[in-house]
Amino acid sequence: WIVDMEGAPGTLYEGEKFQLLFKFSSRYPFDSPQVMFTGENIPVHPHVYSNGHICLSILTEDWSPALSVQSVCLSIISMLSSCKEKRRPPDNSFYVRTCNKNPKKTKWWYHDDTC
Numbered sequence: 001w002i003v004d005m006e007g008a009p010g011t012l013y014e015g016e017k018f019q020l021l022f023k024f025s026s027r028y029p030f031d032s033p034q035v036m037f038t039g040e041n042i043p044v045h046p047h048v049y050s051n052g053h054i055c056l057s058i059l060t061e062d063w064s065p066a067l068s069v070q071s072v073c074l075s076i077i078s079m080l081s082s083c084k085e086k087r088r089p090p091d092n093s094f095y096v097r098t099c100n101k102n103p104k105k106t107k108w109w110y111h112d113d114t115c
């Protein structure tokens with residue numbers, strides 16, 4: 001699935017248009033979907049890598065079968081909306097060079113709840 005989203009009014013991303021790619025395994029909803037930004041406009045954000053991968057715990061270890069595509073999109077909009085400064089993660093260059101194409105295969109280290 002491709003989901004179009006737009007930055008919320010009054011945020012750093014107001015009016016910006018983004019696309020999310022959702023890929024579902026046969027184990028969905030018990031297994032989280034693979035979710036990443038795709039297309040021409042990848043948001044510049046401390047938890048979004050330039051290849052579109054998103055560091056967000058509900059996409060991996062905090063996934064629950066009760067979550068839906070809508071709730072994942074809402075969490076991502078909330079993450080973007082709370083950002084105070086547009087910047088890439090500090091390890092962006094290294095990560096993008098060395099990561100797996102599937103962000104679910106990354107062992108994320110969730111160390112920052114703020115932007």
